[in-house]
Amino acid sequence: MNDDDFPLPAITDPYVVCWRDLDPITIAEELDRLKEWVTWATTRYNLDHKVIPPCWPEHGACVEELSALRTVWEHCYQDDSAPTDPVAFHRDLTLAVRRLRDWTSVLGCSRINHRPEQRT
Template identity: 35%
Template sequence: MTAEPLDFGEDPFERTFGQLRGPVHWPSLTDDEARDRRRELDDWVNDFVRRFAVESRFIPPCWAQHGALIEILSALRDHERADYADAASPTAAMDFIRAVHDAQIFLAEQVSKTQCSVAGHRDDLIAPWLTDKPTGLQDD
């Protein structure tokens, strides 16, 4: 009896989604890295908006100018990639649909703060106390 060689062929997860990195910690990226990652995310967001007919009250055209929207959409994209991998559970697709629902709540909350829409962009509102002092420490 001859032993069959171990198969170290292509991983089905990698074949489906490529080599996935861990989640992106956006604040840790350099400006160049963030720009490259936003470009990668842009294709996915455009496809996602078409696939799910997402309204601009959830994802306005200026989404890439809002850090919170970038982070929420990035997390949702990563969730989809994991849920649709070959090795994912048969129920994982529904997990993604639930994540879409949850993400829409987060997205709507963020968009409501700026009132961005197809008509125009408004900058994020920064808490006034953040602009007064560089740290949250009080002088004694």
């Protein structure tokens, strides 16, 4: 399996998604866009279900982290980006992977089982 198996749309101008402020239609559109990137990123960086479980769209913290990471990734490949921006992205990716792994562990989700979050 390689990157060609999961083609990624052209890089667009990055923008920050404030999930809290989105209406249901826009949430669905943004989730579709994010799913494309996450599918590519999990293959490219060999991230397994212990980092990003298949049910990640059901977990707000995962959505927020992955959305922020995608925004940084999009930004670092713009024409006006600094040559060091991709290195900064990979530094951020390392930290994000740690957080995602911690959250996935706490959530208790696996490759085949989803555990809904307990709301308090």
